[in-house]
Amino acid sequence: MNAQLASVKSATSIVDARTAWMASQNIPAPLQAAGCVVEMGVGREIFAEGGDTETFYKVISGVVRTYRLLSDGRRQIEAFHTSGDVFGFEMGEERSLSAEAVNDCTMICYRRRNIECLAQKDHGVSQHLFRIAMQNLAEAQSHSLLLSRRGAVERVAAFLLAWSRQFGKARLIPLAMTRQDIADYLGLTIETVSRSLSQLERDGVIALPGIREVRLNDIAALQNLAA
Amino acid sequence: MNAQLASVKSATSIVDARTAWMASQNIPAPLQAAGCVVEMGVGREIFAEGGDTETFYKVISGVVRTYRLLSDGRRQIEAFHTSGDVFGFEMGEERSLSAEAVNDCTMICYRRRNIECLAQKDHGVSQHLFRIAMQNLAEAQSHSLLLSRRGAVERVAAFLLAWSRQFGKARLIPLAMTRQDIADYLGLTIETVSRSLSQLERDGVIALPGIREVRLNDIAALQNLAA
DNA sequence: CGCTTAATTGATCAGGGTCAATCGTGGTGG
DNA sequence: CCACCACGATTGACCCTGATCAATTAAGCG
Numbered sequence: 369m370n371a372q373l374a375s376v377k378s379a380t381s382i383v384d385a386r387t388a389w390m391a392s393q394n395i396p397a398p399l400q401a402a403g404c405v406v407e408m409g410v411g412r413e414i415f416a417e418g419g420d421t422e423t424f425y426k427v428i429s430g431v432v433r434t435y436r437l438l439s440d441g442r443r444q445i446e447a448f449h450t451s452g453d454v455f456g457f458e459m460g461e462e463r464s465l466s467a468e469a470v471n472d473c474t475m476i477c478y479r480r481r482n483i484e485c486l487a488q489k490d491h492g493v494s495q496h497l498f499r500i501a502m503q504n505l506a507e508a509q510s511h512s513l514l515l516s517r518r519g520a521v522e523r524v525a526a527f528l529l530a531w532s533r534q535f536g537k538a539r540l541i542p543l544a545m546t547r548q549d550i551a552d553y554l555g556l557t558i559e560t561v562s563r564s565l566s567q568l569e570r571d572g573v574i575a576l577p578g579i580r581e582v583r584l585n586d587i588a589a590l591q592n593l594a595a
Numbered sequence: 596m597n598a599q600l601a602s603v604k605s606a607t608s609i610v611d612a613r614t615a616w617m618a619s620q621n622i623p624a625p626l627q628a629a630g631c632v633v634e635m636g637v638g639r640e641i642f643a644e645g646g647d648t649e650t651f652y653k654v655i656s657g658v659v660r661t662y663r664l665l666s667d668g669r670r671q672i673e674a675f676h677t678s679g680d681v682f683g684f685e686m687g688e689e690r691s692l693s694a695e696a697v698n699d700c701t702m703i704c705y706r707r708r709n710i711e712c713l714a715q716k717d718h719g720v721s722q723h724l725f726r727i728a729m730q731n732l733a734e735a736q737s738h739s740l741l742l743s744r745r746g747a748v749e750r751v752a753a754f755l756l757a758w759s760r761q762f763g764k765a766r767l768i769p770l771a772m773t774r775q776d777i778a779d780y781l782g783l784t785i786e787t788v789s790r791s792l793s794q795l796e797r798d799g800v801i802a803l804p805g806i807r808e809v810r811l812n813d814i815a816a817l818q819n820l821a822a
Numbered sequence: 823c824g825c826t827t828a829a830t831t832g833a834t835c836a837g838g839g840t841c842a843a844t845c846g847t848g849g850t851g852g
Numbered sequence: 853c854c855a856c857c858a859c860g861a862t863t864g865a866c867c868c869t870g871a872t873c874a875a876t877t878a879a880g881c882g
Binding site: 440458464488495502515 | 663665666671673685691692715718721722724725731733735736738739740742743745782
Binding site: 518546547548558559561562563565566579 | 831839
């Protein structure tokens with residue numbers, strides 16, 4: 369499994385891009401130097417449940433899924449992380465989640481010790497970390513809310529709306545993940561997700577021009593469902 | 596609703612108790628002086644969704660529920676907070692959750708501004724806040740996990756185990772909350788919670804000596820269900 | 823052009839929601 | 853002290869949504 373290693377680039381072009389990107393994200397200067405750029409191909413494992421918590425990551429491009437494997441074989445996807453999201457930061461010694469690249473993606477890998485050390489000296493850094501934690505908390509709570517929604521169609525509608533937010537006002541939304549991913553995120557089966565999407569299409573609320581594309585025709589109707 | 600005000604005590608006995616309690620919880624000295632003791636009777640509203648985020652709380656005794664009211668009238672309980680838990684700390688200006696006392700409880704109320712100001716100067720305080728955030732995050736994630744469990748009996752079993760943890764090795768567990776609370780926490784109906792408990796009792800896994808008491812007879816079986 | 827994997831669709835079944843009746847417990851007042 | 857009431861909890865009957873099993877279609881890819 370680790371035979372296929374992630375590529376770690378240090379070419380100047382990449383480093384420049386990183387610095388520019390970081391500056392645009394209001395990242396404290398000390399943090400900008402602390403990380404290391406990593407690229408991962410589709411499906412690559414970034415870390416696994418039970419592993420050590422030495423590192424954590426920030427997504428630059430692409431999508432990452434964090435998940436648990438349950439004893440009955442099911443997979444519960446905790447979150448999809450996209451550009452700007454931080455994931456894999458935990459207090460304990462052991463990871464409670466695994467992480468994989470949903471598609472090709474670029475991340476910055478930080479060493480936890482280094483950052484904690486930085487945070488000791490620099491208030492900007494510790495504030496930044498705190499914001500990250502609170503952001504992840506808010507996300508986890510809204511995920512709980514998703515899972516507590518009764519209807520399958522409602523869950524799918526809520527998911528589509530949430531996912532579409534990162535594309536601003538665009539109506540034609542690319543889906544980075546498979547139906548199975550969506551199902552595992554929503555606590556449904558792949559068939560039910562498919563049926564819900566089909567029904568939304570029949571009702572004219574969305575269109576499915578491509579297998580990994582959704583067009584949001586009636587956002588009000590979606591919001592009404594997601595309520 | 597606010598006609599029944601929470602009592603705010605400043606008697607020396609209470610203050611002494613507070614200080615002793617805080618010392619036992621490894622709370623940084625600057626934080627110990629910053630809060631104010633509040634007591635709330637059963638069902639009292641502590642804060643409401645949409646309100647301002649000026650304050651947050653730490654539970655000393657009793658149980659608090661944080662929840663959202665959904666558009667369809669349902670109530671989603673996000674968490675039950677018990678002794679030592681911090682709740683109501685949010686980044687945004689508006690609260691995304693409401694909070695109520697499940698039973699009579701005592702809390703410390705902090706002013707967010709004061710604490711953020713303290714955190715600027717004192718690393719211990721900001722570290723403490725960070726830990727709190729990460730702890731709440733872990734809790735929210737384990738709640739997502741609970742909600743993604745398929746069977747009703749499995750959810751109830753997982754809930755009982757999680758709830759029992761705060762009582763150490765004790766087998767006779769008091770339930771502070773009603774069946775409705777449990778149902779709203781697990782995303783089930785009151786009837787299904789009741790049926791699940793009855794079934795667990797029939798199977799000899801638990802006993803229900805009182806309406807608000809559970810005896811855990813076969814913890815291994817529970818763990819097996821919760822898996 | 824097959825081969826493989828993902829997605830859709832259909833048919834059937836079971837778990838949990840819903841509605842309704844009953845039970846139990848605790849509190850109040852006669 | 854007991855009768856009564858109110859509220860929470862339990863139990864039963866029925867139905868509906870989503871899981872399951874199975875077949876078909878569509879989409880990459882060598």
